Amino acid sequence: MIYTPNRIGQLIKETRTGMGLTQEQLALTAGTGLRFIIDLEKGKPTCQVGLVLTVLNTLGIKVTLTSACGGGWGR
Known part of the structure; x- marks a missing residue:
């Protein structure tokens, strides 16, 4: 289980790099900014x-x- 923002960030980075995406490509695809x-x-x-x-x-x-x-x- 993931309980911290740091671990979520790590998971995102690991998945992104595993897919061969740059941060810029992910930002463009997701419709967010690079920052x-x-x-x-x-x-x-x-x-x-x-x-x-x-x-x-x-x-x-x-x-x-x-x-x-x-x-x-x-409930």
Whole structure:
């Protein structure tokens, strides 16, 4: 499990480089700025969650959210 912005950044960088993409190419494909990708890969904790999800989706990284109390969305 990933619990920190730093680890999310590491995962994004590892996936991006594994796909042979530069930071510039990822930014263009995801529709973000280069500075955002740089900050995200460095684990900047204040990155906009919507853009983070866009980048994850662009790289094909799936996100699963589970409630700590085990409940569903309706609780």
